[in-house]
Amino acid sequence: MKAVGAVDRIIIRLYEELGRFCIIFWKALFWTFRRPWDFREWLRQMARVGVDSIPVVFLAAFFTGAVIALETFEGFQRFHAEGYVGSVVSLTMLRELSPVLSALMVTGRVGSAYAAEIGTMRVTEQIDAFYALAADPIQYLVVPRMWASLIMMPLLTIMADATGILGGWLVAVGLLKANAVVYEQSTFQYLDMKDFFSGIIKAAVFGLILAVTGCMKGFYTKGGAEGVGKATTQSVVMASLLILLSDFFLTKLMFR
Secondary structure, eight states: OHHHHHHHHHHHHHHHHHHHHHHHHHHHHHHHTSSOOOHHHHHHHHHHHTGGGHHHHHHHHHHHHHHHHHHHHHHHHTTTOGGGHHHHHHHHIIIIIHHHHHHHHHIIIIIHHHHHHHHHHHHTTHHHHHHHTTOOHIIIIIHHHHHHHHHHHHHHHHHHHHHHHHHHHIIIIIISOOOHHHHHHHHHHTOOHHHHHHHHHHHHHHHHHHHHHHHHHHHTOOSHHHHHHHHHHHHHHHHHHHHHHHHHHHHHHHHO
């Protein structure tokens, strides 16, 4: 009976989290089209998500492309298919790794900050002050963060695409002495616009997920400073799992 009760509690908790996510998302969507619009805050959040995340995304994408080239070159060399290493690197980065890695990096860096900031405002009753002033905190706290993440994640993914391909080229051509002309030709030989736009669409969805999840966990924080710490950790874990889960279904939908 205890096991059944534990399973019931887990299921109820999952439905509760899903309901909170949908409520925050719906309210943010509703307040997006209502005045006043704080464009200065939007720009500040966009710089925070995009510009400030460039170093970590750059390093992650660069070394991921380099590792893919290193591993595949050695494997393909066994059956004299080194010419296809560029295709593997470019397709893998554009379709899958650039959007996923960028989203996970930004989740750890920005999504957790969203939860911590809004959670601190909740436990210090600053969010209650919004209601006392007849202002909706969703409009001022969630909307700029949600749209900043949704807009900037595709741009970060484009940068990660180029950086990962560059990392693969440097390893294959500079370190492993592959033919530069053949590598460059194979990089773009099997690419089409569907591969590019699939990564962009994924990045936008992932940006939405990480922003709404971080804001949601912060908005429903309770328990003082300890609660803020728990909300921050839970936001990263939940957003990362949702990103990986949605990645599967988006890939299934776009490449079935």
